[in-house]
Amino acid sequence: xxxxxxxxxxxxxxxxxTRSPGYPYTRRPANPLTLVSLHTLYLSxxxxxxxxxxxxxxxxKGEFMSRTxxxxxxxxxxxxxxxxxxxxxxxxxxxxxxxxxxxTMVNLGQSxxxxxxxxxxxxxxxxxxxxxxxxxxxIIAGTCDIAEASRNMTSGEKAKAEANxxxxxxTTVAYDGIxxxxxxxxxxxxxxxxxxxxxxxxxxxxxSAVGGENKPFLILSRERNSGTHIFFLExxxxxxxxxxxxxxxxxxxMMPSSQAIAEEVKSSQTAIGYIGLGYVNKDLKILEVAQxxxxxxxxxxxxxxxxxxxxxxxxxxxxxxxxxxxDIQDFxxxxxxxxxQEIVRTLDFVPLKKNV
Amino acid sequence: xxxxxxxxxxxxxxEFAVEKxxxxxxxxxxxxxxxxxxxLLKEGLVLFRHYPFTNFFFxxxxxxxxxxxxxxxxxxxxxxxxxxxxxxxxxxxxGVCAAIYIAEIAPGWLKDILKGTVEFLAAIxxxxxxxxxxxxxxxxxxxxFHIPTGLTAFSGSIMLAFMAMPTIVSMMEDSLxxxxxxxxxxxxxxxxxxxxxIYRVLIPAASSGILAAVMLGIGRVIGETMxxxxxxxxxxxxxxxxxxxVRTMTATIAAEMGEAVQGSxxxxxxxxxxxxxxxxxxLINLTASAFIKRRK
Numbered sequence: 001x002x003x004x005x006x007x008x009x010x011x012x013x014x015x016x017x018t019r020s021p022g023y024p025y026t027r028r029p030a031n032p033l034t035l036v037s038l039h040t041l042y043l044s045x046x047x048x049x050x051x052x053x054x055x056x057x058x059x060x061k062g063e064f065m066s067r068t069x070x071x072x073x074x075x076x077x078x079x080x081x082x083x084x085x086x087x088x089x090x091x092x093x094x095x096x097x098x099x100x101x102x103x104t105m106v107n108l109g110q111s112x113x114x115x116x117x118x119x120x121x122x123x124x125x126x127x128x129x130x131x132x133x134x135x136x137x138x139i140i141a142g143t144c145d146i147a148e149a150s151r152n153m154t155s156g157e158k159a160k161a162e163a164n165x166x167x168x169x170x171t172t173v174a175y176d177g178i179x180x181x182x183x184x185x186x187x188x189x190x191x192x193x194x195x196x197x198x199x200x201x202x203x204x205x206x207x208s209a210v211g212g213e214n215k216p217f218l219i220l221s222r223e224r225n226s227g228t229h230i231f232f233l234e235x236x237x238x239x240x241x242x243x244x245x246x247x248x249x250x251x252x253x254m255m256p257s258s259q260a261i262a263e264e265v266k267s268s269q270t271a272i273g274y275i276g277l278g279y280v281n282k283d284l285k286i287l288e289v290a291q292x293x294x295x296x297x298x299x300x301x302x303x304x305x306x307x308x309x310x311x312x313x314x315x316x317x318x319x320x321x322x323x324x325x326x327d328i329q330d331f332x333x334x335x336x337x338x339x340x341q342e343i344v345r346t347l348d349f350v351p352l353k354k355n356v
Numbered sequence: 357x358x359x360x361x362x363x364x365x366x367x368x369x370x371e372f373a374v375e376k377x378x379x380x381x382x383x384x385x386x387x388x389x390x391x392x393x394x395x396l397l398k399e400g401l402v403l404f405r406h407y408p409f410t411n412f413f414f415x416x417x418x419x420x421x422x423x424x425x426x427x428x429x430x431x432x433x434x435x436x437x438x439x440x441x442x443x444x445x446x447x448x449x450x451g452v453c454a455a456i457y458i459a460e461i462a463p464g465w466l467k468d469i470l471k472g473t474v475e476f477l478a479a480i481x482x483x484x485x486x487x488x489x490x491x492x493x494x495x496x497x498x499x500x501f502h503i504p505t506g507l508t509a510f511s512g513s514i515m516l517a518f519m520a521m522p523t524i525v526s527m528m529e530d531s532l533x534x535x536x537x538x539x540x541x542x543x544x545x546x547x548x549x550x551x552x553x554i555y556r557v558l559i560p561a562a563s564s565g566i567l568a569a570v571m572l573g574i575g576r577v578i579g580e581t582m583x584x585x586x587x588x589x590x591x592x593x594x595x596x597x598x599x600x601x602v603r604t605m606t607a608t609i610a611a612e613m614g615e616a617v618q619g620s621x622x623x624x625x626x627x628x629x630x631x632x633x634x635x636x637x638x639l640i641n642l643t644a645s646a647f648i649k650r651r652k
Contacts, residue, residue, distance in 0.1 A: 130614050131614045133614050133616070133617075134614040137614070137617075137618070156617065157617065160617075160618075215504075216504065218504040218505050223590065223611040223612070224420065224421055224611065224612050225611060225612060225613075225614040230421070233421075243423045245422070245423070247419045247422045248419075250417065250418075250431075250591065250592055250593040251591055251593055251601075252591055253505065253507060253589040253590060253591045253601050254589075254590035254591060254592075254603070254611065255590070256585055256586060256590075256611065260490075260586075264505065264507070267495060267498070268498070268504055268505055270504050271504070271505070
C-alpha cells in the first residue's frame with residue numbers, strides 16, 4: 001500500500017499508460033486528506049522558516065524573525081489557504097469518467113463515449129486501452145471508473161478489490177465473436193476445434209495434416225496481456241478446462257495487437273491467427289469452425305453468436321464500483337439502450353438482443 | 357562608531373542555500389538509482405521463495421500463465437543476445453567507418469552536417485523507427501529470404517543498429533578528434549600515407565574511446581523495448597538462426613506487465629527479469645567507463 005500525496009491510499013498504479021497515447025490528465029475528486037496533506041506541506045515550510053530564522057547561524061541581529069522570513073511565512077500561509085480551497089472547488093467542477101481496459105473494446109468504448117458526450121455536453125469520458133488485465137488492475141487500484149474487460153474478473157481479483165474497500169459490479173454490454181483467420185490464398189476453409197487446438201499447441205506442425213499444402217504453420221497469437229489470448233487458450237486449446245495443461249506452442253508469435261495479426265495474415269500464406277469480429281476485413285479469410293467432428297461448420301456472425309451456436313464467442317463486460325455516481329450509471333444505461341447497442345452492431349460486435 | 361565588515365546576513369544565507377541545493381541536485385540522481393535498484397530487488401527476489409533459482413536461470417520454457425508456471429528465462433536472454441549481437445555486428449563497422457570519415461577525411465562544412473544528421477537519428481522516437489520497420493523492413497526481409505514471416509531477430513537487429521549508430525559514431529568521433537595533433541604530424545612526417553596514419557596511429561591511440569563507444573551502443577540496444585516488441589515476433593523459443601522470431605527480455609516485461617496480477621509469481625518473475633537486465637546494462641556501462649578512464 002502506498003499513500004500518495006493527493007491522499008489516495010491504494011496499491012501502486014499498475015497498467016500501461018505509455019501504451020495509451022493521450023492518456024488524459026484528470027484531477028480526481030478532492031479527498032479531505034488532500035487538503036490536510038497540502039496544509040501539512042505548507043505548515044512544514046512555515047516551521048522550517050521559523051527554525052532557520054531563529055538559528056544564530058543565519059540570524060546575526062538576534063531578532064526573532066528577519067523581514068525575509070516574515071514575508072516567507074505570510075506567503076506560505078496565503079498559499080496554503082488559497083491552494084486548499086481552490087483544489088476543492090476545482091475537483092467539483094471537472095469530473096471525468098475514466099474508462100480503461102480491453103483493447104478489443106477500445107473502439108467500442110470510444111464510440112459510446114462520443115455519443116454519450118453529445119447527449120450530455122457537460123460530461124466528459126476518457127477511454128484508454130492496454131488490455132483487460134490492465135483495466136482490471138486499474139479498477140482494483142481505483143485509478144479508473146469503468147474497467148472494460150473481455151474476460152471475467154477472477155475471484156482473487158474481486159477479493160483484492162474488496163480488500164481495497166471497493167465492491168465491484170459486473171455488467172454484460174455486448175458479445176464478441178472470435179474469428180479464426182487465414183490468408184485468402186490458403187485452400188483450407190474448415191477446421192474443428194480439436195484441430196485448432198492441435199495447431200495452436202504445436203501438436204501438429206504442417207498444413208498438410210489438415211488438408212492444406214505441405215508447409216509449416218505460422219501460428220499467430222495475441223500477447224499474454226490480452227483477454228483474447230486467455231479466452232482462446234481456455235476455450236480452444238484447453239477445450240473449456242480453464243486450468244488445463246495445454247499451452248500455446250513456443251513457436252507461436254505473440255503479436256501486440258489484433259491489427260498486427262490481421263496484417264501478418266494478409267501477407268503470409270501459411271499464417272493462422274485469431275481476432276475479434278470487429279477487426280475482420282476483406283483481405284482475410286474466416287475459417288468455418290465446428291465444435292466437434294460431426295457437428296456443423298459455422299462461421300461467426302450476428303446470428304450464430306447471439307444464439308450461442310458459434311462457440312468461440314464471449315461476453316464483453318463493464319466492471320464498475322457498486323456505489324458508482326449517477327454519471328457512470330447513466331453511461332452504462334446508455335451503452336445498453338437501443339442507441340448504444342446499435343453502435344455495437346455498427347462496429348461488428350454482437351448486440352445483446354436480436355433486432356435492436 | 358561601529359564598522360561593518362561582513363556582508364549582510366541574507367547574502368550568507370543565500371550562499372548556503374544555493375550550495376546545498378546544488379549538492380542536493382547532484383546527489384539526487386544517485387539516490388534515485390539506488391532506490392530503483394532496491395525496489396527491483398524487493399519486488400523481484402520474492403520470486404525465489406516460491407520458484408527455484410536454477411529453474412529460472414536455466415529453464416528453457418517461458419509460459420508464465422500455465423499451471424504450474426514455467427519461468428525459464430534462457431530463451432529470453434538468448435533472444436536479447438541474438439538481437440543485440442546482430443545489431444552490433446551491423447552498427448560497429450558502419451559506425452567506425454562513419455566516425456573515421458567524419459573525424460579525419462570529410463571537409464569542414466560536411467563534417468558538421470554529417471555529425472548533426474547522425475546525432476539527429478538519436479532524436480527519432482523508437483516507436484517511430486519500429487513502425488517504419490514494421491511496414492517497410494519486415495515484408496522486405498520476408499521476401500528476400502523466403503521465410504514464412506519477416507518478424508525476426510534479424511529485422512530487429514537492423515532497426516536497433518540504426519538506434520545504436522548515433523551513440524557509436526558520435527562518441528568515436530569525439531575520441532578520434534581527441535588524439536593529439538602531434539601524432540598525426542609525426543606519422544605524416546615519417547612518410548605514412550593518410551590511410552596508414554588512420555589505421556596504424558589514430559585508431560590505436562583512440563582505441564579505448566572506440567571500445568567505450570561500442571559498449572555504450574550495446575547498452576542502448578539491449579535496453580530497447582518498443583521497436584523490438586513490434587518487429588521481432590515475440591516468440592519465446594530458443595533461437596537457432598537470426599532469421600527466426602525471438603522474444604527479448606525487455607519486450608517480455610513490457611508485454612506482460614499489464615496483465616500480471618500484483619504480487620503473483622508472474623509479477624515478481626518480471627521484476628526478476630528486470631534485475632537481470634539491470635545487472636547486464638550496469639556491467640556494460642561499467643566496462644565502458646573503465647575504457648574511458650583508461651584513455652585519460
